[in-house]
Amino acid sequence: MKGLDLNITIVGLGLIGGSYALALKELQPKKLYAVDKDEEAIKVGEEMGIIDKGFISPEIPLKESDLIIICIYPKDIKDFVKNNIDNFKLGSVITDVTGIKREFAEEINAGLRKDIDFVFGHPMAGREFTGVKYASKEIFKGANYIITPTERNKEESIKLIEDIAIGLGCKNVEKVTVEKxxxxxxxxxxxxxxxxxxxxxxxxxxxxxxxxxxxxxxxxxxxxxxxxxxxxxxxxxxxxxxxxxxxxxxxxxxxxxxxxxxxxxxxxxxxxxxxxxxxxxxx
Amino acid sequence: MKGLDLNITIVGLGLIGGSYALALKELQPKKLYAVDKDEEAIKVGEEMGIIDKGFISPEIPLKESDLIIICIYPKDIKDFVKNNIDNFKLGSVITDVTGIKREFAEEINAGLRKDIDFVFGHPMAGREFTGVKYASKEIFKGANYIITPTERNKEESIKLIEDIAIGLGCKNVEKVTVEKxxxxxxxxxxxxxxxxxxxxxxxxxxxxxxxxxxxxxxxxxxxxxxxxxxxxxxxxxxxxxxxxxxxxxxxxxxxxxxxxxxxxxxxxxxxxxxxxxxxxxxx
Known part of the structure; x- marks a missing residue:
C-alpha cells in the first residue's frame, strides 16, 4: 500500500499520534497534518520531519482532510468532534485509537453529520512513555488491530482503516462489536x-x-x-x-x-x- | 576473571546447567565436566562442545572437582549430596541455583562433610523453556545473583561464588539470610x-x-x-x-x-x- 491518495490529519501528536505519523509517512499520503493544542508537540513533530505541517487550530487541516485519526484522551474526543462538526470535509472518514468503545461510540455517533463516517479503531500498541519524542513506527509492527464496525459505517470506510492498519505493519485486524x-x-x-x-x-x-x-x-x-x-x-x-x-x-x-x-x-x-x-x- | 584454576562439575545439564557451562567456558576453567542421568543431555552437551566431558555416573568427575554447581530439582539435590557424600574431593566447594533456601539449606548442611563448603546461590535467570538445547550464556548478562551465606561458609568460598557470578555477566550480587x-x-x-x-x-x-x-x-x-x-x-x-x-x-x-x-x-x-x-x- 503506497501512494495513499488522501490528505490525513492526526489529532493529538503524542506517542500514538506521532507513531501514526511516522508509520503513515511510509504509505505516502498526499498531505500529512497534525493538530495539537500544545505548541511544543507541533514544533517537535515538524522538527522531526514526521508531519508536513502542524496546527494549533483544527479548522484549516480538517477542511482539507479525507481521513482524520484522533489520538487524544477519550473524554476529549467527544468535545473535539462536537466543536469541529462543521469543519470536517464533506464525506470524510474519522477513526480513533481509544481503548474503550461502547458508551463512547454511541455518544459520538449520536452527534455526527450524516456524510461523515466514524470507524472506531483500536491498535493494540503502546509504550510506557508519553510524548511525541518517544514516537516510533515500530509500535505497529506485528501488533493486533481491532475495528468495531457500527451500523452506520460504509464497507469502503472499514476497508480503508483495515488496509491502513496492515500498511502500518499490524499483523492482524479483527472486527468485533463494541460490546465484545x-x-x-x-x-x-x-x-x-x-x-x-x-x-x-x-x-x-x-x-x-x-x-x-x-x-x-x-x-x-x-x-x-x-x-x-x-x-x-x-x-x-x-x-x-x-x-x-x-x-x-x-x-x-x-x-x-x-x-x-x-x-x-x-x-x-x-x-x-x-x-x-x-x-x-x-x- | 580468566583462567579459573579449578576443575568444575555441573550436575544437571538442562537449561540452567547448560547456560552455566556456556558462560563458564569463557572463564577458562581447567576442566569443565557435567553429570546428568539423561544420556541424551550429555550427548547434546558434548556435541555442542560446551563441556569437556559428560558423565552419567558422578564418582569420577566429583573426585576431581574443586567446584560443583548443582542445577537439578530442589528435592533431588538432597539425595544427590547424600548419595555422593564420599565422592566429593577434599575441601571442595558446592553451590546450587535453587529458588528456595531456608528448609533446604538446613537439611543439606545437616548432612555435609566438615571439609565441604556449600555456598547456596540463586541466579535470577531463566527461560520459559527446558533442556540443554535452549542453554544460553546470555541469561546471566545483567542478571541479579543472590547468595545466602550460612555460618559454616568460609569467606573465600563466598568470594569465589561472587566472583564467578560477576564473571558470568551478572550485574549485581546480593547477600542475604536464607529467611530473607x-x-x-x-x-x-x-x-x-x-x-x-x-x-x-x-x-x-x-x-x-x-x-x-x-x-x-x-x-x-x-x-x-x-x-x-x-x-x-x-x-x-x-x-x-x-x-x-x-x-x-x-x-x-x-x-x-x-x-x-x-x-x-x-x-x-x-x-x-x-x-x-x-x-x-x-x-
Missing part, C-alpha cells in the same frame, strides 16, 4: 494493567527490590509505569467489564492459594499445567 | 508466576485471545509457560511466604476493584500514581 471489544479489552489490556499496578503496590519488603528481580517481575510490572489520567478514564469507562474480569482473576488466584494452604500438590500441579498448555497454544 | 531470601523471592519471583498462571486461567472469553492482545498480556503471561514439576516444588517449599505475598497482592487488587465499584476516581488515580512512581524508581 470492551469485554475482551477488559481482560487482555485493562486487567493486566490493574495487576501490574497492584503487584508493584504490594511490595513491602523494605529492600531495593530491583536487586532481587529476574525478568518475571520486570516483565510483569513494566506497564505499572502508567499514564494515570488516561487509564483512570479507560478503567472507569469500562468498569463493569473490568470488575467482572478482576473477580474471575481473583477466583483463579484464590484457587492457587487454597492449594497452598491445603498442601494440595495435585491441584496446584493441575492449575500450573492448565495455564502452561493454554499459554503455549495462544496464537 | 525466601521472603523476597516469594514476592519477586513466585508471586509473578502465580499471577501469570492465574491470569491465563481466567480467560473465558471464547475468542482466540492472541488476536486481541497487546504487549501487556503477552509480557504478563510469558512465564505461564511454566515447568510444572519445578514450580510446584518451589511453591510448596515456600508456601508460608507465598501465601502471605498472595494475600498482600489480593488486598491491593481489591483496592482497585473497590474504587471501581464506588466510581471513586480519586482513589483509583492515587493507586495508579503510587505504582507508577514506585516502578519508575526501581533500580
Amino acid at each position: 471489544h470492551d469485554e475482551i479489552i477488559g481482560f487482555t489490556s485493562q486487567l493486566p494493567h490493574v495487576i501490574a499496578v497492584s503487584l508493584v503496590n504490594s511490595d513491602n519488603l523494605g529492600v531495593d527490590v530491583g536487586k532481587f528481580t529476574g525478568d518475571s517481575y520486570r516483565d510483569l510490572t513494566r506497564i505499572a509505569r502508567i499514564n494515570t489520567k488516561l487509564w483512570t478514564e479507560l478503567f472507569m469507562g469500562n468498569r463493569e467489564n473490568l470488575i467482572n474480569q478482576i473477580e474471575e482473576f481473583e477466583k483463579n488466584i484464590t484457587d492457587v492459594k487454597t492449594a497452598l494452604i491445603n498442601k494440595d500438590m495435585k491441584s496446584l500441579s493441575e492449575i500450573l499445567s492448565k495455564a502452561s498448555k493454554k499459554r503455549e497454544e495462544m496464537s | 531470601h525466601d521472603e523476597i523471592i516469594g514476592f519477586t519471583s513466585q508471586l509473578p508466576h502465580v499471577i501469570a498462571v492465574s491470569l491465563v486461567n481466567s480467560d473465558n472469553l471464547g475468542v482466540d485471545v492472541g488476536k486481541f492482545t497487546g504487549d501487556s498480556y503477552r509480557d504478563l503471561t510469558r512465564i505461564a509457560r511454566i515447568n510444572t514439576k519445578l514450580w510446584t516444588e518451589l511453591f510448596m517449599g515456600n508456601r508460608e511466604n507465598l501465601i502471605n505475598q498472595i494475600e498482600e497482592f489480593e488486598k491491593n487488587i481489591t483496592d482497585v476493584k473497590t474504587a471501581l465499584i464506588n466510581k471513586d476516581m480519586k482513589s483509583l488515580s492515587e493507586i495508579l500514581s503510587k505504582a507508577s512512581k514506585k516502578r519508575e524508581e526501581m533500580s
Whole structure:
C-alpha cells in the first residue's frame, strides 16, 4: 500500500499520534497534518520531519482532510468532534485509537453529520512513555488491530482503516462489536494493567527490590509505569467489564492459594499445567 | 576473571546447567565436566562442545572437582549430596541455583562433610523453556545473583561464588539470610508466576485471545509457560511466604476493584500514581 491518495490529519501528536505519523509517512499520503493544542508537540513533530505541517487550530487541516485519526484522551474526543462538526470535509472518514468503545461510540455517533463516517479503531500498541519524542513506527509492527464496525459505517470506510492498519505493519485486524471489544479489552489490556499496578503496590519488603528481580517481575510490572489520567478514564469507562474480569482473576488466584494452604500438590500441579498448555497454544 | 584454576562439575545439564557451562567456558576453567542421568543431555552437551566431558555416573568427575554447581530439582539435590557424600574431593566447594533456601539449606548442611563448603546461590535467570538445547550464556548478562551465606561458609568460598557470578555477566550480587531470601523471592519471583498462571486461567472469553492482545498480556503471561514439576516444588517449599505475598497482592487488587465499584476516581488515580512512581524508581 503506497501512494495513499488522501490528505490525513492526526489529532493529538503524542506517542500514538506521532507513531501514526511516522508509520503513515511510509504509505505516502498526499498531505500529512497534525493538530495539537500544545505548541511544543507541533514544533517537535515538524522538527522531526514526521508531519508536513502542524496546527494549533483544527479548522484549516480538517477542511482539507479525507481521513482524520484522533489520538487524544477519550473524554476529549467527544468535545473535539462536537466543536469541529462543521469543519470536517464533506464525506470524510474519522477513526480513533481509544481503548474503550461502547458508551463512547454511541455518544459520538449520536452527534455526527450524516456524510461523515466514524470507524472506531483500536491498535493494540503502546509504550510506557508519553510524548511525541518517544514516537516510533515500530509500535505497529506485528501488533493486533481491532475495528468495531457500527451500523452506520460504509464497507469502503472499514476497508480503508483495515488496509491502513496492515500498511502500518499490524499483523492482524479483527472486527468485533463494541460490546465484545470492551469485554475482551477488559481482560487482555485493562486487567493486566490493574495487576501490574497492584503487584508493584504490594511490595513491602523494605529492600531495593530491583536487586532481587529476574525478568518475571520486570516483565510483569513494566506497564505499572502508567499514564494515570488516561487509564483512570479507560478503567472507569469500562468498569463493569473490568470488575467482572478482576473477580474471575481473583477466583483463579484464590484457587492457587487454597492449594497452598491445603498442601494440595495435585491441584496446584493441575492449575500450573492448565495455564502452561493454554499459554503455549495462544496464537 | 580468566583462567579459573579449578576443575568444575555441573550436575544437571538442562537449561540452567547448560547456560552455566556456556558462560563458564569463557572463564577458562581447567576442566569443565557435567553429570546428568539423561544420556541424551550429555550427548547434546558434548556435541555442542560446551563441556569437556559428560558423565552419567558422578564418582569420577566429583573426585576431581574443586567446584560443583548443582542445577537439578530442589528435592533431588538432597539425595544427590547424600548419595555422593564420599565422592566429593577434599575441601571442595558446592553451590546450587535453587529458588528456595531456608528448609533446604538446613537439611543439606545437616548432612555435609566438615571439609565441604556449600555456598547456596540463586541466579535470577531463566527461560520459559527446558533442556540443554535452549542453554544460553546470555541469561546471566545483567542478571541479579543472590547468595545466602550460612555460618559454616568460609569467606573465600563466598568470594569465589561472587566472583564467578560477576564473571558470568551478572550485574549485581546480593547477600542475604536464607529467611530473607525466601521472603523476597516469594514476592519477586513466585508471586509473578502465580499471577501469570492465574491470569491465563481466567480467560473465558471464547475468542482466540492472541488476536486481541497487546504487549501487556503477552509480557504478563510469558512465564505461564511454566515447568510444572519445578514450580510446584518451589511453591510448596515456600508456601508460608507465598501465601502471605498472595494475600498482600489480593488486598491491593481489591483496592482497585473497590474504587471501581464506588466510581471513586480519586482513589483509583492515587493507586495508579503510587505504582507508577514506585516502578519508575526501581533500580
